[in-house]
Amino acid sequence: MSDLEHQSAALWAEDVEKFYGDGTHALRGFSLHIPAGGFFGLLGPNGSGKSTLIGMISGLVRAPAGCISVFGCDVVAQAPHARLQVGVAPQDVHLDRFLTTREVLEYHGRYFGLARLEASRRADELLEAFDLTAKANTKPNRLSGGMRRRLLIARALVHRPRLLILDEPTAGVDLKLRRELWAYLRTLHQEHDTTVLLTTHYLEEAEELCERVGFIRGGQLIAQGAISELVERYGGDDLEDAYTEAMR
Amino acid sequence: MAVAAPTARELRTVQRRAMWALAGREMRRVLSLWTQTLLPPVLTGVIFLAVFGGVLGDRLQVADIDYLRFILPGLLVMTVVAQAFANNSTSLFQAKNEGYVEDVLSSPMQPWQLLVGYMSGGLLRAWLAAFVLWLLAWPFAGGIEHPAVTVAALGLCGLIFAALGVITGMWADTFDQHSFIANVLITPLAMVAGVFYSVDRLPQPWETLTYFDPIFYLVDATRYGYTGLQDTPTWAALTVAALVAAGVFALAVTLLRRGWRLKA
Numbered sequence: 001m002s003d004l005e006h007q008s009a010a011l012w013a014e015d016v017e018k019f020y021g022d023g024t025h026a027l028r029g030f031s032l033h034i035p036a037g038g039f040f041g042l043l044g045p046n047g048s049g050k051s052t053l054i055g056m057i058s059g060l061v062r063a064p065a066g067c068i069s070v071f072g073c074d075v076v077a078q079a080p081h082a083r084l085q086v087g088v089a090p091q092d093v094h095l096d097r098f099l100t101t102r103e104v105l106e107y108h109g110r111y112f113g114l115a116r117l118e119a120s121r122r123a124d125e126l127l128e129a130f131d132l133t134a135k136a137n138t139k140p141n142r143l144s145g146g147m148r149r150r151l152l153i154a155r156a157l158v159h160r161p162r163l164l165i166l167d168e169p170t171a172g173v174d175l176k177l178r179r180e181l182w183a184y185l186r187t188l189h190q191e192h193d194t195t196v197l198l199t200t201h202y203l204e205e206a207e208e209l210c211e212r213v214g215f216i217r218g219g220q221l222i223a224q225g226a227i228s229e230l231v232e233r234y235g236g237d238d239l240e241d242a243y244t245e246a247m248r
Numbered sequence: 249m250a251v252a253a254p255t256a257r258e259l260r261t262v263q264r265r266a267m268w269a270l271a272g273r274e275m276r277r278v279l280s281l282w283t284q285t286l287l288p289p290v291l292t293g294v295i296f297l298a299v300f301g302g303v304l305g306d307r308l309q310v311a312d313i314d315y316l317r318f319i320l321p322g323l324l325v326m327t328v329v330a331q332a333f334a335n336n337s338t339s340l341f342q343a344k345n346e347g348y349v350e351d352v353l354s355s356p357m358q359p360w361q362l363l364v365g366y367m368s369g370g371l372l373r374a375w376l377a378a379f380v381l382w383l384l385a386w387p388f389a390g391g392i393e394h395p396a397v398t399v400a401a402l403g404l405c406g407l408i409f410a411a412l413g414v415i416t417g418m419w420a421d422t423f424d425q426h427s428f429i430a431n432v433l434i435t436p437l438a439m440v441a442g443v444f445y446s447v448d449r450l451p452q453p454w455e456t457l458t459y460f461d462p463i464f465y466l467v468d469a470t471r472y473g474y475t476g477l478q479d480t481p482t483w484a485a486l487t488v489a490a491l492v493a494a495g496v497f498a499l500a501v502t503l504l505r506r507g508w509r510l511k512a
Contacts, residue, residue: 060511080262155351
């Protein structure tokens with residue numbers, strides 16, 4: 001990959017290694033390049049390294065060996081620049097219980113540099129977009145599971161990141177809401193040119209949304225490509241067949 | 249529309265706003281939970297003053313001044329120490345334990361800005377509680393001899409224990425660990441720091457050992473500021489306090505930069 005492609009790539013991870021203190025080798029020479037504007041699905045079993053990768057990109061997992069950059073900004077050497085480009089909706093729901101739904105969005109916006117008034121306007125915009133306006137003054141622990149999921153995605157979007165990372169965003173969400181979230185993500189991706197990295201265990205979700213998909217197993221990217229390419233490579237009728245075959 | 253990477257100047261603005269937002273969140277927490285954060289230390293201080301200064305005060309005399317006036321500076325230090333420490337260790341411990349610390353850890357703030365943001369709540373709680381306690385005691389304890397020294401000593405006191413609170417919040421994985429430092433280290437050190445007596449009344453080796461207690465210097469400097477009495481030269485006490493504050497602040501920044509016990 002040329003230097004220009006590296007600079008313009010939304011995510012550029014090269015030979016990333018990560019050992020945890022307990023000896024777990026979470027990522028082994030992991031490399032992944034996602035071009036700007038792409039919608040990429042990263043699929044793999046639990047413990048395959050997806051959340052470790054996301055933690056590294058967002059600064060929640062300590063500096064790895066290898067290199068990760070977001071839109072040309074190294075996530076270690078230029079951490080503040082890189083973090084401003086990234087919005088993460090994590091797998092686990094951790095919301096500040098001292099704040100209301102609106103305040104969760106406002107404070108997150110301000111943590112990412114929005115002025116107070118701008119953060120407030122943006123919070124209202126997202127509350128409406130995610131159908132949470134009626135719950136604006138409710139504490140997160142009083143929201144339903146689906147509402148909390150929506151709030152997490154809304155929170156990831158407050159500072160208008162160029163790379164949106166969704167770590168199993170629809171886990172535990174009913175089918176209706178899942179489809180609504182899909183529609184919103186499609187719009188976001190197409191109309192606002194946001195690059196999306198999605199991890200999910202729902203293969204139909206990846207088929208529905210992703211332009212390209214990668215399979216991760218044991219901390220290594222074992223395959224990537226358009227869904228049709230993967231199906232052709234591994235055989236079967238659909239992504240599920242290809243995934244099952246690849247993970248054998 | 250997604251935003252482009254900011255210039256260095258824009259980034260500084262972003263980081264400054266983020267730090268003030270975190271500071272605002274921490275201070276708001278203190279004010280909204282005032283029955284847990286502000287009322288108890290003021291009540292405790294008033295009870296100490298009433299019992300030792302009022303009920304027993306006539307029978308106790310140190311250095312020819314009213315006993316209530318003698319103990320008030322030490323009680324102000326104890327209040328600042330306990331509240332700055334408790335607030336920050338609790339707030340960060342809760343944020344870590346419940347996972348929402350990730351919200352600020354993934355933000356573009358510098359480690360020192362994270363520290364200042366988290367310290368703000370503890371400093372507000374400590375200084376506000378001490379100020380209210382002083383206001384209530386003022387009619388009985390009299391005025392301040394050297395206000396600048398008093399403010400400097402209580403200021404440094406707050407900075408030291410607010411930063412120590414943040415470090416403890418990072419370190420503690422359980423509520424027991426979190427309480428351990430307060431109960432086994434901070435409270436005993438505060439109680440033997442000469443709040444209720446003059447250090448020159450202690451037999452050896454206790455008198456010498458007291459000089460190894462950093463809180464003693466804070467009490468002594470504050471007492472000098474309030475009453476003009478001192479056991480050690482004030483410049484030495486404030487210098488020791490300033491050095492300890494700088495050391496603890498630097499340690500906390502280093503630990504935050506490494507993500508000690510916060511990042512996997």
